[in-house]
Amino acid sequence: METKLNEDSLGPILQRRFVGMGYAHNFDLSNHGRILLLWGMHKVDVDIILTTEQYIHCRVCCRISSKGFLVTFVYGLHSIVTRRPLWEALTDLGDTISESWMIMTDFNSFLLIHEKQGGSPVTNHEMRDMQIYAQACGLVDLLSVGYCLTWSNGNISCKLDRSLVNSFWLMADFDAYAEFTIPGCLLDHSCTIVHTLAKDRAPNRPFKFLNMWTLHKDFLKVVEDSWAAPVIGNAQFILKTKLFQFKKCLRELNKNHFGHISEKARRAKDELTEIQKGILDGGPIPLEYSHVRKKITLLIEAERQFYQQRAKNVYLRNSDKCTKFFHDVVKRNNKRNAIIMLKKRDGEQTTSLGEVAEEFVDYFHGLLGQKEVCVE
Incomplete structure (x- = not known):
């Protein structure tokens, strides 16, 4: 005989065991219970927005920092067919969200082929629903540490648990990462711990060589002059000093000719447009026309290389450089490369x-x- 957990039977137990804590669950919608949320009421405020059989959607607000975001706690059902209502509901939910949103943890599904070891090979049919859902909602994995695979029965290991975030999360001031720990003796899933940190990043930016600098006519001269400057000392000191001076010269080149590259390209386009309007209206061709065309060509190519390098995407098209997709890619790459x-x-x-x-x-x-x- 099955015992169905509900608010009447579970509420008094939780109130006695977890004094000073808030709780929410979906036990009324599923036999044996599936999701139980507990939180310290002195640290966060949690507003439950929607509860279903496979997820609980809520808003979390930190009492200390007053920062808030949406969180959806997921426990997907165990078959492809029974999980489809979950993907459809989350996709509809994502269409209505225009703020920071995180979805975690047990999806019982994969995103990539290598996320399973042992057993039968992963098929596209198994991954397709979750891939379509993640793409439709613009979701990417939160930066993570710990173990890549999060579940094992001793013969098969899989990544069933993850934390996904949307583009608004990436654009917001959240310095967060997910940690996947060892399951221990009582569990077969890794514990998923999401750490939200205060900003503790150095204000100065590390030096990065930008490919667009090589387009400038004075680039080689800058390199030669910087490297030819006399330095006295041992070999290591000479190399270190020359590299420091070289970086300084390149930063000056960037500041004078490539700083705010998009704005400079836009102004050059406007200048060329005005000149061409005058020519097409029957006016004389200005002497600087050829110079302006060369200038705009250089700036457009420099802008393209700048955005392509930032996104680290060799297939980036010109039309993609200022889209929401591009900025999401840049934010994701920057956070993935951080040592947290x-x-x-x-x-x-x-x-x-x-x-x-x-x-x-x-x-x-x-x-x-x-x-x-x-x-x-």
Whole structure:
């Protein structure tokens, strides 16, 4: 005989066991229960918006920072057919959302072929519904650490748990990542922990070489002059100093000729348009016409290379450079490349940028050694 959990039987138990905590569940919609949410009422406010058999959709607001976002907690059913109402409902839900949104955790489905090891091979039929849903809603995986596969029965391992975020999350000021831990003895799923951090990023940006600089007529001269500058010292000091001066010269070149490249390209287009209007109205051809055309050609190509390099997409078209898709790709790449957590040599984990930097310095000191002074 099955026992159906409901608010009447579960409510008093939760109130006694979890004093000072809020709770929500969908046990009235499913035998044995599927999703149970618990939260500290002194830390966050949670407003339940929609509850169904396969997900609970809510709004979470931090009491400390007053930042809020939407979260959908998912526990997908175990067959392709029974999960389809979930994808349809979430797609409809995504069409109405215009703010930061995160969806987690157990989808019971894959996005990619390599997310399963052992057992029968993954087919496109198994992945198609979730892929269509993620694409329709513009969802990407939140930056994650820990283990790639999140479920195992001893013979088969899969990635069934994940945290997906939309473009509004990527554009917002959320410095977050998901951590997938070892399941332990009581579970067969990894625990999914989403860390939301205060911004702790250095204000200065690391130097990045931009391919568009090579388009300028003075680029090679800048390289030659910078590298030919005399420097006195040992080989390592000379190399370090020349690289520093070289970066400085390239930054100056960028500032003078390529800074705010989109704005410069737009102004050049407007200037060329006005000149061409005058010519087509029967006016004389200005002497600077040829120069303006060369200038706009250079700036357009530089702008294209700039956006293509930022998106790291060799198939990027000109028309894509300012679309929502492009900015989502850039944001995703920037956050994926960030080092948000490091396991130190003593086994402890740290998210402090200072400790991460110290760990790198100590590691390379041990790897390369320190300069020894010979005393005669």
